[in-house]
Ligand SMILES: [Zn+2]
């Protein structure tokens with residue numbers, strides 16, 4: 001299928017993760033393509049969000065594809081992968097560049113929130 005994820009990378013980095021990015025329960029069984037799968041470069045592992053297909057994916061797909069939710073999922077995957085010691089490959093770098101608008105928003109919101117806490 002177009003822009004499928006690299007199975008070996010998913011296995012390596014998500015093997016011990018059962019958490020569903022949507023609800024937080026330990027029941028994920030598929031990887032949602034956060035920014036869709038049609039566009040070139042969307043096979044980046046940064047575009048993957050583990051979810052439970054029946055409960056937390058298929059029926060709410062249009063909601064997951066709203067920009068605000070894309071950002072939440074992108075952030076969670078990025079944070080998770082960095083915690084696993086993941087380093088970006090060329091596909092990931094292109095993906096980040098292409099979706100830089102989202103990542104810039106995420107960074108800015110993070111900085112603002114931290115600023116408010118102190
Ligand atoms: Zn769930």
Ligand SMILES: [Zn+2]
Pocket residue numbers: 031032033057061
């Ligand atoms: Zn999906």
